[in-house]
Amino acid sequence: MGTLSPFLDALRPPAFHRTWNKREPGTVVKKRAADLPNMTALPIRSLMPDLPQTIWSEDALLGPTNLDEVRRQAQAKADAIDWSKIEAGRMVNLIANPHGLQLCGEAYVTMLEVIAAHIKETRGAKVRLRIAESMGHIENPDWVKIYRLEERFGDVEECPQMGAGTKVDTKLGDMYVTKKLFDAPYFIHTHVTEMREGYLHRMLDRLMKPFGMAYARLESRSAYHFGFGPRTGQIVSRCIFESDFIQDRYVATMVLDTTSEGVVSVEADNDLKALDKRLAAGIMRNYAMAMKILGEIKDCVVVFDDHGCGVYCYAGGIAFDNMLCADVDFMDLDNLSLLAAERHDSAEPGLTMGKNNAIKAIVINYMAGGVPQPFLWDNYPVHVVGDTVNRWMLNDPSNYHFDRAKAPVWPTIDEAVAAACRDGGTENVIVFDRTPGAFRVSRKLGEHLMSRAPAVREKVENVFLPKWLRQRGLAS
Amino acid sequence: MLPKRVRMVAQIIPEKCTGCRLCEQVCPTVAIGMRPRLESEPGKGRNIAILEPEACYNAQACVEICPDDAIEMVELDEPFDVGFTLPQVDEDAVKALCRKAGYGRNMQICVCTDTKAGEIATAIISGAHSPEAVSLMTGARTGCVELCMQPILHLLSCAGHGDAARNPKNGFQWYGESATLWQHVQPDGTLPDFIAEAFPEYPLDKEFGDMAKLKRR
Known part of the structure; x- marks a missing residue:
């Protein structure tokens, strides 16, 4: 793909799926934000022309959509990995996560299929798919049905982190993991490299993050947030991964390396630490521009129109947490950047963050629940489209405080966005609708971001990246 | 203290329920028990889950864990508030417990319900000596539980209740404190x-x- 034209209006957001708790946002949502007047799609590649080419994209406008190269690379990596630890006839848990399914869809499933087939064929072992979940029934579409995982993998189970746990002895003391993920003699870790929750992992042991999050029981997951500082929570992931219990069972890791546009390669290693070190610089380089350009937005209305929950709604391949904290360089390890500024009037770059004053109002066309978002309801005017979506929000057990937002409910998205813009004193709109490879923005905002791109690119190359890499002992 | 408005409660679908007890084992407010299945009732298993509606705080952990889609959440015609008032206790004791645990009194512990450390401490001092008792009194730990579990266990432990018996005995709504830095x-x-x-x-x-x-x- 060459450089795309500045705007790519033909790029569409993905359709809504039925959710696990039987909600049908695809039916309830009458109009997508992409169909509002004056909206456009600003490709990340227009901001960063040297973005690596994808081997798989969700949309043909961004790159190949067939899975041949993903399959070929996954097989090549599987051939190169040492699987000798796995004894014939024994069970292997192939661990997947919903983020991989959400962002990389069939490419992620293809990688899982290649691993499963390879293990069965070369080791004569049994393989079962285990999906690490949190409040999956609220947060997620029904991935098992959408991707026919039972048909394709046979033994499949979603393993919520409130399920039975196993105590693990670590360097720092007892920690807890979800029992069903590790109840086989072996397991294989899979992941995607996308920039979600960078304010938590800080690109320290990035690929180990699920061990302290999705694979951890609630005791250790909450200790990640409350028993460590914001730059040291990943020590939970490291502790669990390096524990004897996990190391006895761990075989290898395979990941999809991604950019805003999709998958750029399949990577794998027996040595997770080495793999993490090898990919870290590229991950930061590939996402830096998308992250930092958001800091150039001076005023805007944010529209959620996605399956994620608040900070986990996506635009241009990155999660909303990057927009919420766009006024702070949380990748700079000199900054504490604690996401606990909900009760502060404004964020204090360096110490706390969580209120980006550029966001003037929020519109919810659709978003999932399951994760608390009081820093949205308490800090910004909120508008909701439709009674059904409003009821879903009010009923969310993780957002009891949503009624504090006293959000006006509008019959149409046009009215909701118009009211939000009027109240916020802005015409700029950015939509988190999971469109891959591009920010869905109002045209004027798109033009503004294009105009700011050269300066941001220069700062990314000469200021941010060199510092981030130096702080992590990575070569530039 | 802000009330949490419970707008939905669980509803068991008896013919789908197999009596596997998973829902009973994860409910943060111990709102679910078991009853024998009557001969006239269709379905598998000797037992059927039974809900105590006033103890159901819309946590939805049961829905998440149920392998048989045997639980649905239904909207209440009349929502009810929980955690609205807490008993009066010695404020110095609340401060001391928070200090011992290393938390500020106003530190948000359960983000889903906006419950502060001081409120958890108040509940513990006034007799809530287990995580489920804390949840019933404050409403905390009835959302995602991803943030609040460890600090609630830690506050209980600092108050001398780290050895609370599990309810039910083989349940896994909580284990022990996880190590911290x-x-x-x-x-x-x-x-x-x-x-x-x-x-x-x-x-x-x-x-x-x-x-x-x-x-x-």
């Missing part, structure tokens, strides 16, 4: 050398300094 801080405010040696990439000294700065604010 803070627990390793030595009296002189430093960490033992083995931690710095084990995690050299992490800005441990800076983290402590900046967290202290924030606490002083």
Whole structure:
């Protein structure tokens, strides 16, 4: 793909799926934000022309959509990995996560299929798919049905982190993991490299993050947030991964390396630490521009129109947490950047963050629940489209405080966005609708971001990246 | 203290329920028990889950864990509030417990319900000596539980209730406290050398300094 034209209006957001708790946002949502007047799609590649080419994209406008190269690379990596630890006839848990399914869809499933087939064929072992979940029934579409995982993998189970746990002895003391993920003699870790929750992992042991999050029981997951500082929570992931219990069972890791546009390669290693070190610089380089350009937005209305929950709604391949904290360089390890500024009037770059004053109002066309978002309801005017979506929000057990937002409910998205813009004193709109490879923005905002791109690119190359890499002992 | 408005409660679908007890084992407010299945009732299993509606705080853990889609959440015609008022207790005792645990009184512990450390401490001092008793009194730990579990266990432990019996006995709504970095801080405010040696990439000294700065604010 060459450089795309500045705007790519033909790029569409993905359709809504039925959710696990039987909600049908695809039916309830009458109009997508992409169909509002004056909206456009600003490709990340227009901001960063040297973005690596994808081997798989969700949309043909961004790159190949067939899975041949993903399959070929996954097989090549599987051939190169040492699987000798796995004894014939024994069970292997192939661990997947919903983020991989959400962002990389069939490419992620293809990688899982290649691993499963390879293990069965070369080791004569049994393989079962285990999906690490949190409040999956609220947060997620029904991935098992959408991707026919039972048909394709046979033994499949979603393993919520409130399920039975196993105590693990670590360097720092007892920690807890979800029992069903590790109840086989072996397991294989899979992941995607996308920039979600960078304010938590800080690109320290990035690929180990699920061990302290999705694979951890609630005791250790909450200790990640409350028993460590914001730059040291990943020590939970490291502790669990390096524990004897996990190391006895761990075989290898395979990941999809991604950019805003999709998958750029399949990577794998027996040595997770080495793999993490090898990919870290590229991950930061590939996402830096998308992250930092958001800091150039001076005023805007944010529209959620996605399956994620608040900070986990996506635009241009990155999660909303990057927009919420766009006024702070949380990748700079000199900054504490604690996401606990909900009760502060404004964020204090360096110490706390969580209120980006550029966001003037929020519109919810659709978003999932399951994760608390009081820093949205308490800090910004909120508008909701439709009674059904409003009821879903009010009923969310993780957002009891949503009624504090006293959000006006509008019959149409046009009215909701118009009211939000009027109240916020802005015409700029950015939509988190999971469109891959591009920010869905109002045209004027798109033009503004294009105009700011050269300066941001220069700062990314000469200021941010060199510092981030130096702080992590990575070569530039 | 802000009330949590419970707008939905669980509803068991008897013909789908197999009596596997998973819902009973994860409910944070112990709102689910079992009853024998009557001969006239269709379905598998000798038991059927039964709900105590007033103890159901819309946590939805049961829905998440149920392997048989045998639980649905239904909207209430008349929502009810929980955690609206707490008993009066000695404020100094609340402060002391929070201090011992290392939390500010106004520190948000359960983000889903906006329950503060001081409110958890108040509940514990007034007789809530297990995580489920804390949840019933405050509403905390009835959302995602990803943030609040450890600090609630820690506050209970600091109050001398770290050995609360599990309810039900074989349940897994909580296990023990998970290890933290803070627990390793030595009296002189430093960490033992083995931690710095084990995690050299992490800005441990800076983290402590900046967290202290924030606490002083």
